[in-house]
Structure formats: C-alpha cells, structure tokens
Amino acid sequence: MKLSTKGRYGVRAMFDLALHEGDGPIPLRSIAERQNISEHYLEQLISTLRNEGFVESVRGAHGGYMLAKNPEEITIGHIIRALEGPISLADCVAGEESNCDRSSNCVVELVWNQVKEGIDEVLDSITLEDIRQEAINAKQEGEQHGYMYHI
Amino acid sequence: MKLSTKGRYGVRAMFDLALHEGDGPIPLRSIAERQNISEHYLEQLISTLRNEGFVESVRGAHGGYMLAKNPEEITIGHIIRALEGPISLADCVAGEESNCDRSSNCVVELVWNQVKEGIDEVLDSITLEDIRQEAINAKQEGEQHGYMYHI
C-alpha cells in the first residue's frame, strides 16, 4: 500500500506554495524546478487541485498559482484524496454499489471502514501550516549546527 | 490509495481460518468457496503468508491450513504488510536507498514517516480475534432481529 506520485508530488507542490505564501502568484516552472518534478506532469496535478478549490491560478505572464485557503485549513488528507480519490481499502467501502455477495451484513466491511476512518484521521491531522512550521524549525536548527537543511 | 486484492483477500482468508480455529487443517478449497476467491490465486497469497510464519500447512489428503499463532497475536497490519510490502507513502521512507536529492534532511520525508507510523498503528490495532468477536456479536444480534448475518 503506497501513495502514487500524484499524492506525493501534490503535497510537495502545495508545501512549496505554502512556503511562498504572500509572494503573489508562483509560476509552475519554479515549483517544478525547486521540487524537481516534471513541469508538464505537475500541470495535470495542480489542475485538479485547482478544480477542487485548493489553489487559485492567475493566467498570462507573471501568472502562477497561489493557495486558495490558509495553510492551516489545508490538510494533506485533502490533497491526497483530491488527487488519488477516496482512501478505500475495499470497494464496498468507498463505492456506491456493493459488488460483494455478502451484501449489507459483512463483518470485514466494518473493519475496512474502521481502518479508513483511522487513516483519514491521520492524514487530516497534518496541515500545510504544520509542515511549514516544521520546515522553519528544521532550518533554524540546521543553521545552528552548521548544516544546510533543504527545503 | 487503496489496498489491492492481495491484502483484502488475505485478511478475509485469515479471518476464515480464525473462525475455524481448532477444527484441524482447513483445505484451501473450502476457504476459497466460502470467501468467493479464486482458489489458485488464494494459493499464492497463503503461500507467502506461510513463508512469513502466519499459517501452517498440512500436505496431502485431509490437509489444509491452520493459523500458526493465536488470533490475538495476528493483526491485519501483519497480514497486509506481508502481502503488499511495507506501508510506504514515499520511497525515501521504506526503501533503503534514498533516491531523493534532498538527501538526509528533507522535511516532507518527516511527514511521510509520521503518516506511515500512524497508519501502521491503525492497522496493528485490529487483531483477528477482534474481527472474530465482532462477527460473533453481529451474528447473535442478527439472530435476535431475525435476519441472517453472513460470515
């Protein structure tokens, strides 16, 4: 069970935007360069992020992307679910139509639901602001000890 | 982010074995029939489960599979990790070699690790015995209300 690049790149891109909050629209190219992600590919990801209302875009020259909400309001759960669809360990949990012949009364289904809720809780407990703070702390600590902390 | 059938089928098969604990070796065919899983496919899954030490096998006629440990000692995290590999949201967390150029000091890596630990905790909080109890309770309740609970 692993996240695909969609979720991972998405979180990194949003984290990058959070670091540059207030700097006006950030062009995709600079995000892609800093995060070392294919620009064209990232385009597709950020496009769905825009449709879901997590980023705003400004077209044309000097355009780019900005967070549409405060970093405290965006969790990595939001980002990951937007890009990868709902966390669903079994089809019967997320899908509308249960194709399981055990139909409505299935014990294992209860378990998957339990797990799904647990994972969602974990993912939604981490906001972009949390990560930003962590990055700032790490950077300061790094400077004190004489090494560079890559952000 | 979803579990593949490996993990799902694996948990269901192990749950089935837990329900028949003490009945001697359970032939794969009966598990496959009850759980409606391809027998050959399940064979591959239970084979790795055997190699990982979660089930024991008895060969020959009247053979089959049995849990190698008590149901309280087997979590669905054990089963899922055995069949699907470690929960790794990013490669830099699970893999031995970090192919990320941000190398050792990466903030996002910290986040993935946090999430991974959270998910592992959720998965390891549910044992086969828990599911068995849930099944028994559900069955009794179903009988009281006059409907069949499928196990």
Place this chain on the structure above:
DNA sequence: ACAAATCCCGAGTGGTATGGTATGATTAAT
C-alpha cells in the same frame, strides 16, 4: 499398489493504472 485429495511452484496473460510527453490553444504583461 493405486487413486484421490491436497499442498507446492513457476510461468504466462489480458487489462488497467502509472508516470509521464507532445502539441497546441488561450490569456495577459511588456
């Protein structure tokens, strides 16, 4: 001895998702 039941093992396969490229259109600043 023989047949049936069962586990064991590895190779092959069609479909789908992943992780992108390629090409071009649209919009806005200079």
Place this chain on the structure above:
DNA sequence: ATTAATCATACCATACCACTCGGGATTTGT
C-alpha cells in the same frame, strides 16, 4: 508583437494487478 505563463487534450511506454494454466510433490484412504 512578442513573450511568459496557464489551460486542455491526446498519446504512449512501462509496470503492476489479478488472475489462469500446467504441472509437480506429498499424504491418506481402499
């Protein structure tokens, strides 16, 4: 007009998933 950027769509190679197939090897009943 030119350049910088977002938007949109189509395409593609590869890998993985969810099996199937074809056979062994081993034990038990008769």
